[in-house]
Amino acid sequence: MSSGWRTCSYLLAIAAGFAPFAATADEPVIDVEHYRARVEPDLATRTVRGVVSIAFAGDAKEAVFDAGELEIDSVELKGSPVPFVREGSKLRIALPERLTRRSTLQVRYHGAPRFGLEFHPDRNEIYTIFSASQWLVSVDAPSERATLDLELVLPAALVVAATGRPTSRKPAGDGRIAHRWRLTTPAPSFTYGFAAGRYTEARNATAGTRLRFLSTDLRTDELRQVFANTGDMIRFFEHRAGTEFEGDYTQVLVTRTIGQEAAGLALLSEQYGKTVLADPTAEGLIAHEIAHQWWGVSVTCKDWGHFWLNEGFATFMTAVYLGHRHGASEYVEQVEKWKARWEKLKAAGTDHPLVYSAWSNPSADDRAVVYQKGAYVLHLLRLEMGEDAFWRGIRGYTRANAGRSVDTNDFKAAMTATAGRDLTDFFARWIDGPLDTGPLKPL
Ligand SMILES: [Zn+2]
Structure with missing residues (x-):
């Protein structure tokens, strides 16, 4: 058993000092229903720029979002600019009127995240490590669940995996591709994520669940070996949970990470994959992340x-x-x-x-x-x-x-x-x- 298999944790992210916390009692209450985002990471400069339309409901004069260390370029409501201030990692937006119906704010931003987004230009790889608000203006609190349309604009040579299901793939100029993914089950933003790299890819399927295994270092036969019991694990936890797993499930071995669960996606380290290859009984972390699809992603702690x-x-x-x-x-x-x-x-x-x-x-x-x-x-x-x-x-x-x-x-x-x-x-x-x-x- 690998000594590291239990280290999967959003908590580690919290321990590192970049914890999202629920709004404090005096903050206005809004309910985000949907994010539609276009995110353009740049591997060479280790930067990201994006635009997100946030559809929300709430009886508030102000909307507060988490924005990590991102620079905010503009905020618009119905095409008109609205005033905003940054307060620590928060983005506070003054609404021109008390909005009691569903409204959509559009936020443009850019930045050079120091965490939350890992850039490895030497390996042509970029991926998230929790903390969605470091690359997507959003609400970090685990009580805030929303659906997501995520468009990732990335170099054409990269293979991409993200939260939800892929819906389209179109040229975006400059040798880049716009990959669109859709998450139709509302989930908290700490379960949003993606990975892109020059991956080797293996596919499998089990009782209607499409499985993908990705890695830069391992061959397809090695990937199949590492993740051989994925289908068995999903079926086992379905039985224990009493609910079927919905959607696809992708596991990516990335350069360096703690084990992390996302909606329909798990990111594990290349080193961990090699450990399981040498010792199949070290598969505990694979099972741990799959278990999170029920306990963590589907049923989530409120705070x-x-x-x-x-x-x-x-x-x-x-x-x-x-x-x-x-x-x-x-x-x-x-x-x-x-x-x-x-x-x-x-x-x-x-x-x-x-x-x-x-x-x-x-x-x-x-x-x-x-x-x-x-x-x-x-x-x-x-x-x-x-x-x-x-x-x-x-x-x-x-x-x-x-x-x-x-x-x-x-x-x-x-x-x-x-x-x-x-x-x-x-x-x-x-x-x-x-x-x-x-x-x-x-x-
Ligand atoms: Zn965990």
Whole structure:
């Protein structure tokens, strides 16, 4: 098992200091419904320029978006310029009137992102690493779900993968191609992404899901070997989730990244691909990212305080898959590791509830709470409820909340419904106990 397979995390992006956060209480509430963007990255200059039309509804005099470090060139409403200010990473747009119906703002921007977009001119490769607002003016909060039409203008020699499904490909001048992709299921912007490079490509299909595997370094036969169990993983998680996977699924091996989930897309590192090639049992991170298609992309934590609903779930589900694929002892081994990590947290005095509000600068121990303790607590809940009620609860939770951003109370309600009894004590002890009150009592 690769030591790095659990490192997939938006949390790492947060830890690096470029976290998106939900609007604070005094910020106006708008609801973005759709982004239509044209994004033109330039590999040689490591810059990006773009224009995005943001369709939104809301009763507000002001619209606030995340814009990373992008320079804003103009903002228009119905073809007329509207005033705006930059405030840190926020773009605040003063609306000329209180808009109560669906409106569309058009924002033009450019910039040289220091993160969020990785440029590798030496390898002819460019790809995203979370933080969509570094290349697309948008709302970062995971509660804000929208559909996306993304046009990427890139050199003709590059192979492209992006969020959603490809819809067209047209010449865009200067030897470039405009690739259009459409995401029709509303998703939070941290699950928007793309990768482009001089990739070798292998394709496969499983029960109606089209699979693509891309890499600069590996051959097609090697790609097929690395991702051999992708179809099995998708079908397995469908069964556990109680909902079918919709759309295509593309996995790209990129120069350097943490594992990252996007809608219908996963970006993993070339090094990780080579590790799996040498040792197929290191496929845990592939499974982790696939699990995120249900727990993370489809059902998303409403704010980062409930991030364990994304990462504790993906970690737990990976172990369940590994147990199915490689034998029950593999699952038991993972549980023992989670428990040992939690024991270490307790010994260090850094244990705390899974629902944890202080994400401004999470430590490695905070991440361990969300990932390993989160997975361990799901295992304990499985023991507490028994197989039948637990999995009926998981299916009920996942089905009822597909396409929604949720918090721990949604999960609690679904599990309580199939447990047939009150789970308040379990949740208070293990999951949503008083915030930031220090160590929990051991079992
Ligand atoms: Zn993850």
